[in-house]
Amino acid sequence: MNEPGEENIVLEGFLCPICKVDFGLDLKLFLHFQEAHSEDQDLVKSFKDLFGKAKEKILKNDIGKKEERHYVWEPQEIGEVQSHFEYFKHCRNKWVEHFVMETNKTVVRLEKLLCNLPQDPNKRKIHEQTIVHWLDGTDVTRCPDCTKSFNITRRQHHCRLCGSIVCHECSCFLPLSKAYETINEPGKNPMNSIAQSLPSFRLCVHCGEVLENREQTKYRDQKPLMCDYYDKIVECRNKIENDLLIKFNQTYNLLKEGESSYLTEANKIRSDIVKLAETIDALSNRILKLENDTNSSNVTTKNIRLAMIQCVQSTVLAIPALPSLKEIEEIAQRKREVAEARLRNGQDTNKPKMSPSVSKRHNTQKNEIKLILEDGWSPVTNANVNSENPVVEQMNIIKNYIKQAKEAYRFDEVASLERNLQELNEEYFKMQNGSRNMSDYSTKN
Amino acid sequence: MDLIQAVKLYIIKMTEDCGPGMKVLLMDKTTTSIVSAVFSQSEILQREVYLFEQLTSTSSSDSMYHMKCITFLRPTSENISLVCKELRNPRYGYYYIYFSNIISKTDIKTIAESDIQEVVREVQEYYADYLAISPHLFSLNIPSCGQCLSWDPLQLTRSTQGIISVLLSLKKNPLIRFQASSKMSKQLAEKIKVIFSKEENLFNLKQGDIQPQLLILDRREDPVTPLLMPWSYQAMVHELLTINNNQVDLSHIEDIKPDFKKVLLCAEQDDLYKQNMYKNFGEIGEIMKSLIDDFKSKAKNHQKLDTISDMKAFVENYPQFKKMSGTVAKHVIIMEQLSCYVTKKNLLEVSELQQQIACDIQSSQHTQKIRELIEKNIPDEEASKLVMLYALKSFSKDSNRELTSLIQLLKSKKVSEHWIELVHDVMKFQSKIILDNENTLKNAKQITKRFYKVKIFHY
Numbered sequence: 001m002n003e004p005g006e007e008n009i010v011l012e013g014f015l016c017p018i019c020k021v022d023f024g025l026d027l028k029l030f031l032h033f034q035e036a037h038s039e040d041q042d043l044v045k046s047f048k049d050l051f052g053k054a055k056e057k058i059l060k061n062d063i064g065k066k067e068e069r070h071y072v073w074e075p076q077e078i079g080e081v082q083s084h085f086e087y088f089k090h091c092r093n094k095w096v097e098h099f100v101m102e103t104n105k106t107v108v109r110l111e112k113l114l115c116n117l118p119q120d121p122n123k124r125k126i127h128e129q130t131i132v133h134w135l136d137g138t139d140v141t142r143c144p145d146c147t148k149s150f151n152i153t154r155r156q157h158h159c160r161l162c163g164s165i166v167c168h169e170c171s172c173f174l175p176l177s178k179a180y181e182t183i184n185e186p187g188k189n190p191m192n193s194i195a196q197s198l199p200s201f202r203l204c205v206h207c208g209e210v211l212e213n214r215e216q217t218k219y220r221d222q223k224p225l226m227c228d229y230y231d232k233i234v235e236c237r238n239k240i241e242n243d244l245l246i247k248f249n250q251t252y253n254l255l256k257e258g259e260s261s262y263l264t265e266a267n268k269i270r271s272d273i274v275k276l277a278e279t280i281d282a283l284s285n286r287i288l289k290l291e292n293d294t295n296s297s298n299v300t301t302k303n304i305r306l307a308m309i310q311c312v313q314s315t316v317l318a319i320p321a322l323p324s325l326k327e328i329e330e331i332a333q334r335k336r337e338v339a340e341a342r343l344r345n346g347q348d349t350n351k352p353k354m355s356p357s358v359s360k361r362h363n364t365q366k367n368e369i370k371l372i373l374e375d376g377w378s379p380v381t382n383a384n385v386n387s388e389n390p391v392v393e394q395m396n397i398i399k400n401y402i403k404q405a406k407e408a409y410r411f412d413e414v415a416s417l418e419r420n421l422q423e424l425n426e427e428y429f430k431m432q433n434g435s436r437n438m439s440d441y442s443t444k445n
Numbered sequence: 446m447d448l449i450q451a452v453k454l455y456i457i458k459m460t461e462d463c464g465p466g467m468k469v470l471l472m473d474k475t476t477t478s479i480v481s482a483v484f485s486q487s488e489i490l491q492r493e494v495y496l497f498e499q500l501t502s503t504s505s506s507d508s509m510y511h512m513k514c515i516t517f518l519r520p521t522s523e524n525i526s527l528v529c530k531e532l533r534n535p536r537y538g539y540y541y542i543y544f545s546n547i548i549s550k551t552d553i554k555t556i557a558e559s560d561i562q563e564v565v566r567e568v569q570e571y572y573a574d575y576l577a578i579s580p581h582l583f584s585l586n587i588p589s590c591g592q593c594l595s596w597d598p599l600q601l602t603r604s605t606q607g608i609i610s611v612l613l614s615l616k617k618n619p620l621i622r623f624q625a626s627s628k629m630s631k632q633l634a635e636k637i638k639v640i641f642s643k644e645e646n647l648f649n650l651k652q653g654d655i656q657p658q659l660l661i662l663d664r665r666e667d668p669v670t671p672l673l674m675p676w677s678y679q680a681m682v683h684e685l686l687t688i689n690n691n692q693v694d695l696s697h698i699e700d701i702k703p704d705f706k707k708v709l710l711c712a713e714q715d716d717l718y719k720q721n722m723y724k725n726f727g728e729i730g731e732i733m734k735s736l737i738d739d740f741k742s743k744a745k746n747h748q749k750l751d752t753i754s755d756m757k758a759f760v761e762n763y764p765q766f767k768k769m770s771g772t773v774a775k776h777v778i779i780m781e782q783l784s785c786y787v788t789k790k791n792l793l794e795v796s797e798l799q800q801q802i803a804c805d806i807q808s809s810q811h812t813q814k815i816r817e818l819i820e821k822n823i824p825d826e827e828a829s830k831l832v833m834l835y836a837l838k839s840f841s842k843d844s845n846r847e848l849t850s851l852i853q854l855l856k857s858k859k860v861s862e863h864w865i866e867l868v869h870d871v872m873k874f875q876s877k878i879i880l881d882n883e884n885t886l887k888n889a890k891q892i893t894k895r896f897y898k899v900k901i902f903h904y
Contacts, residue, residue: 076446076447076450076451076454077454077616078451078454078455078458079451079454079455079571079572079573079613079614079615079616080572080613080614080616080647080650081455081458081569081570081571081572082547082569082570082647083567083568083569083570084548084550084553084568084569084570085567085568085569087550087553087554087557088553088556088557088560088565088568089557090557091553091554091557091558092557092558092560092563092565095557095558095561096560096561096563099561213561213562216534216535216562217562219508219510220510220538220562221510222510223510223511224511226511227467227511230467234465294507294509295507296496296498296507296509297507297509299495299496300467300469300495300496300509300512303490303495303496304467304495306487306490307487307490307491307493307495310487310490310491311491
């Protein structure tokens with residue numbers, strides 16, 4: 001659009017608007033103007049008017065911008081965060097090492113205890129004492145855990161795994177069957193029924209906790225049936241969101257452009273999405289029907305079902321109905337007419353009517369526009385953006401006209417052209433906002 | 446600078462940090478309200494959080510190892526010991542622990558030593574330690590922060606923490622300015638300053654050219670405004686029906702539908718409310734009327750579904766329609782309540798007199814008018830508010846006599862003791878202010894005198 005030539009050379013500085021000489025200082029320019037062009041009073045007046053108008057416009061623009069800012073917050077990044085995980089790991093590692101060692105020792109002792117365990121109580125006691133050294137109880141007057149003193153009613157007990165002395169309240173029992181389980185040899189127990197009747201091991205709470213923790217970790221990797229269903233649901237959702245919906249929107253936009261050949265494909269994608277949504281619905285229903293033994297898992301399944309119903313609703317409702325073949329052809333027809341009209345009229349100075357095809361085309365250019373937005377889109381300075389957007393094109397044309405009119409000193413025309421430009425600006429901004437809102441909407445769903 | 450957004454971003458980050466999979470959100474009482482203030486249940490469900498638990502000493506023992514646990518807590522000592530207990534017997538697969546404020550190294554060490562099964566995957570500070578009520582307003586839900594004009598030490602700490610977290614979540618390191626006449630403002634400012642210097646690394650933030658300012662003002666500076674009746678929509682709802690955590694409790698209304706017993710008034714989700722929350726009562730009435738008309742015509746359109754295209758249009762518009770019907774019905778009920786209160790409490794007349802007293806128009810007739818209104822049996826609180834307002838605005842010697850007679854009148858109308866005490870409190874407060882003012886005047890005189898003396902010596 002900007003052909004290089006004398007007309008378009010940009011001059012800067014304190015120029016005299018009539019003889020285009022740079023005076024360098026405002027005072028000099030003023031004096032020159034009074035000397036040389038004092039008779040051109042009309043011109044001065046029109047100049048003043050122009051400045052007044054420009055001022056008005058700038059003020060108006062400012063107000064507009066302020067209001068805009070009032071409603072749309074600037075994009076906000078996440079606030080400060082501070083991670084303590086490194087220090088946490090450092091502390092934990094030290095502690096866990098110590099704990100793992102203790103656990104291993106305890107398990108090894110338990111294995112030894114269970115190996116050739118005699119059934120006779122007396123022999124068993126001797127066997128227990130040979131493996132773990134029992135603490136001498138004569139000097140221990142208080143239970144080391146609860147610090148209550150021992151007497152006839154609160155007797156001393158030995159932990160079979162570490163040999164320390166505790167009272168009855170600070171000890172627990174490990175059934176033999178469980179003990180065999182702990183060392184991973186449930187089958188090695190030859191006399192199951194007899195073992196059941198045998199007394200369990202008395203342990204102090206610490207050793208009990210160590211074994212209990214070890215047991216728990218075994219179950220950690222077990223997953224209930226719910227997880228399988230849930231994984232399948234996630235798979236379906238990903239397919240809809242990351243694949244099918246994008247494809248659908250693309251074809252839908254093409255249809256709106258009047259490309260009727262995509263109708264069958266769009267229909268197929270549409271039915272695929274609906275099918276997947278149905279699968280999600282069915283799976284979440286199956287999760288809901290699962291037998292749950294705990295209250296929290298009941299709540300969880302209910303919530304999963306709720307979330308999936310929402311998800312299905314929002315996806316299915318977000319897919320617009322496809323236009324019929326007739327409608328598509330109408331659109332194509334209208335588009336052709338618009339194109340012809342544009343050819344006939346050439347580049348019209350008036351504000352173009354927004355044909356539906358233009359706004360639809362805009363949707364397909366969403367990404368492009370977004371990019372411009374992020375670069376700090378400003379309607380005035382980006383005059384040379386070579387956009388395909390007809391509005392921008394029109395704006396550029398008008399800007400050129402304004403320039404030419406200014407050079408021809410036709411200031412009345414400049415003013416009217418500027419009004420046009422202003423309207424176009426507003427229109428463009430509205431479209432931008434519209435497309436941005438739409439993109440927000442689509443990401444939300 | 447959007448507070449709701451700031452808290453939201455933190456919580457979104459939490460749900461993203463732990464990757465895909467079923468999640469449970471483990472919170473304390475305060476963080477529960479922090480989260481629920483910015484997220485609706487459906488929103489948070491879409492982020493794969495399916496279970497919400499409160500960390501208490503009597504938590505259930507249902508273990509669900511297939512779930513990831515996002516733990517979001519305030520760093521109180523009680524919470525720390527509860528987390529330790531939880532980690533010793535973990536109920537969930539992995540733990541992602543977030544504290545809403547600055548936590549000490551020793552506390553982290555304590556927690557680390559409880560994590561024997563190595564289930565913790567993350568320990569972070571995310572500074573969402575306040576209830577974001579609207580983009581530019583937060584609350585800490587402190588019912589009363591002090592007594593006898595001095596801080597309750599616990600609440601001083603909480604307020605400091607709250608403000609620190611607001612600043613960190615907005616990434617601001619401001620200059621602190623406080624109201625010099627208020628001791629409480631000064632104390633708070635000093636506390637904040639201490640944390641600034643203690644946590645230098647945290648507050649080493651990138652700033653623009655202009656350093657932001659933190660203004661600490663004492664609400665007591667202006668005792669008049671809270672006594673006046675507000676007439677904008679949100680303020681009226683709060684004054685007459687009370688908004689708590691964006692919720693309005695309407696259960697006191699007879700034969701109300703169960704859906705509307707507790708309604709949510711949230712500008713984030715309710716465009717109608719967002720656009721009109723600051724408009725005044727009259728305007729809202731008109732807007733409501735036009736909305737109802739509009740709505741009725743739409744409902745009529747929906748009644749006749751003759752052609753297929755009608756039905757299609759109906760299905761496409763239905764969710765919007767249903768949502769709109771819900772919001773409109775909600776606001777209509779609230780408006781009904783408001784106008785009911787306005788007539789019942791004679792608020793138009795009361796408010797007019799309030800404004801006159803506040804602006805000192807025709808001050809000679811105030812007592813007479815107050816008396817007339819009290820005789821009309823306006824509710825206790827309105828009557829005593831008028832007397833309080835009068836006490837605040839009248840300084841002359843006559844007014845003392847007038848006030849005693851007004852209080853006598855209140856008593857004869859059997860206004861509850863609580864309100865009369867409040868009137869006395871306001872009178873005490875007012876006399877103290879007058880005294881203070883005289884002192885500062887005297888001080889100012891002394892200073893100027895000294896100033897002149899110095900000048901004289903200088904010459």
